[in-house]
Amino acid sequence: MPQFRRDALAGVIVGIVALPLSIAFAIASGVTPEKGLITAIVAGFFISAFGGSRVQIGGPTGAFIVIIYGIVQEHGVEGLTIATLIAGVLLVLLGLLRAGALLRYFPHTLIVGFTTGIAVIIFSTQVNDLLGLGIAHVPADLVEKWGAYLQHAAAFDPLTFAIGAGTIAITVLMPRMLPAIPGPLVAIVLATVAVTVFQLPVDTIGSRYGGIPTSLPAPHFAWVDLATFKELLRPALAIALLGGIESLLSAVVADGSIGGRHRSNMELVAQGGANVVSALFGGIPATGAIARTATNIKNGGRTPMAGMVHAAVLLLILLVAGQWAALIPMACLAGILVVVAWNMAEVHSFIAVFRTSRYDMAVLLVTFLLTAFVDLVVAIEIGLVLAAFLFMKRMSDSTRLSELGAADGTAEKLFESELGTVPSHVVIFEINGPLFFGAAQTFAETIRQVGDHHRVLILRMRHVPFIDATGLHRLQDIIRTMERRHVRVLLTDVRPEVQGSIQDAGLPMEGRLCPDIRSAIALAGATK
Incomplete structure (x- = not known):
């Protein structure tokens, strides 16, 4: 089979895999579902076309959920757009300043700490939809969130939970039984058909958010005044760092799979440009997605064409079948995100750090606890400072x-x-x-x-x-x-x-x- 056909087939498969994830990440981030699709289409195309990795697949990821949700709660969707725009510019500057190699030195314990903290938050945010508790406004604070769940435990809906649990089972078992078929897509199709045919009384995307637009919005530039810029600079910097790290990690993993070598600085420039474009179209932050990139490679994708086809497939779905997405049950998306949270948690890495030095353990625990209970931006800042001080202490002891x-x-x-x-x-x-x-x-x-x-x-x-x-x-x-x-x-x-x-x-x-x-x-x- 010619490489073009292999790339096209890989792009179609990745596009199908990305569909439920893009919608789920958007909803979990506190924005409407179409913003996830828009991001996967616009930013995904840009990252594949101009990135430093030939096989990178870009789009919204679970790592951004916590920080996006916080920005939306405090500054609204317009604030998120501005923060995404600033983050894009920062990433472009990092790439032009050839800082790609520097992000590789980000401490592994810090990454494990905040990704595991993010996983805990993602799981916690899905309990309401997974159990059908019907809480209209779930508190943002982790402790208050679980307190609200306990208060509404009597509202547990077995039917909603059955849909969510079934989604988890299909998503986990399908790759082992039929690796070629995307588990999340099968779960969504089966759950949506069951809910529609039998008219099951559960929450759906349509009942909560209304219909999904069947076209891309016109580009819109958000003007930034100095006061707003100052307010959003810290979260924008966190988005840039998080996006840069995740995209380069994904590119490194891809290099190991195909025997290639990515251009880290070009990758940062492309990631930055993709976030700027995403902001102009009303999307959310995007970065290289490790799981989707691995799916692309596994199915034969070897050139940027696969990523561009993936974006085209998502655009076609939005234009032709976007209206049907409103029928997807919320419990189904919650089940998918529970699996995403488990995969993000890096439990084995978390335990392994405890067998190393007390310095690494301190950085891991501080970053994890601050991410879960305080704020991701604070966790990254304090975690970096602590890691730097402990590194200096170890270097001092070694002299x-x-x-x-x-x-x-x-x-x-x-x-x-x-x-x-x-x-x-x-x-x-x-x-x-x-x-x-x-x-x-x-x-x-x-x-x-x-x-x-x-x-x-x-x-x-x-x-x-x-x-x-x-x-x-x-x-x-x-x-x-x-x-x-x-x-x-x-x-x-x-x-x-x-x-x-x-x-x-x-x-x-x-x-x-x-x-x-x-x-x-x-x-x-x-x-x-």
């Missing part, structure tokens, strides 16, 4: 400063070659690890303990990969302090990049740099 050679002047025994006798007036310290602001103070305090009988201090720096401004400042302080005590400071085995930093900082290094420890000891021996 060792040890005195070499015995006090009686015997030769250094810790290295492979004999260096000869170290004069008694010479003291040698070896620095192991980066000399940065986290370790600079400990370094300075240790060096200041050099005895008064010493006249030469040798700093062996062969294991110092870099030195920052604080480290340079402390080094300069040590040289000045030692000079006042009439102690000469020599640096040996300095790496070229570290030596360049020292010279750029203007530190007085004339007569202080030695190529190796032997020459430093020889020079020190001539100093009395």
Whole structure:
């Protein structure tokens, strides 16, 4: 089969898979169902056409549900449009600034923490529709939400729950029994037919939201004043970071499946452009979707054509069969989202982190709890800061400063070659690890303990990969302090990049740099 036909077939299959997910993500985010379809069509086409991955499938994802819902509750749909627009511009800037590689260094524990927190929230938001409790206004707060569920437990509707539970069973079991057939689509078709034919008294998309438009809206530009921009910058930044990370993770997974290599910066530019276009058409934030991308690859998609066909299929469904989507039961969508939440939860990764260091565990728990109980934006901000501080602590702990050679002047025994006798007036310290602001103070305090009988201090720096401004400042302080005590400071085995930093900082290094420890000891021996 020619590749074009394989791409077209993959695009049709992915479009069918994306249909229920796009509607479900939109409703769970607090917006009308057609916005999910519009996003999958417009942003999905843009990401495939211009992205840095040949097989990436874009559209709305579960990761955005929490932050979109929060923006809509506080700023309305217009505020969401503006935040999506700002996030798109930020992503374009990140791509143009070649920041694609930087997002790869986002801590894994942070990602596991907030994705698991998002999964808990997604599941919690679906309980009302899954059990048929009939709560008109579900509280946004997680604790209050579950309190409301308990208060309305008597309203439990077995028929609604049966539809939701059946959807979960079909969605989970279908890939194992008939992998070629999308489970969510089968569940939606069966549930919709059953509800329509037997006129079952359950909530549907139509009963709650009315009909779904059968055409794309005209582009509309939302003007942003300075005050609104300031209010929405933080959530927009969270959307940009979340979208950038998820799209690049998806691209990396895709690379491993097809043996390709994506262009991370181009991917960010395309993701940004897709979000700008989505905002213009009244859509919601979009990013690369790992599950839909994997479905594309599994069904033979290897070029951007598959993603563009996927968008065209969704557009055709919207134009021709959009009116029938109003018949879909809400319990069916809730069941699909429960499965999405379980797949997002990364339970195995969550447990695995608890077997590692207490630092990783702290970042994971703080990010998870803040996401679930406070706010996703706050969780990302505090999680990043905490991860950075703990990283600096670990780096500081890894930087060792040890005195070499015995006090009686015997030769250094810790290295492979004999260096000869170290004069008694010479003291040698070896620095192991980066000399940065986290370790600079400990370094300075240790060096200041050099005895008064010493006249030469040798700093062996062969294991110092870099030195920052604080480290340079402390080094300069040590040289000045030692000079006042009439102690000469020599640096040996300095790496070229570290030596360049020292010279750029203007530190007085004339007569202080030695190529190796032997020459430093020889020079020190001539100093009395």
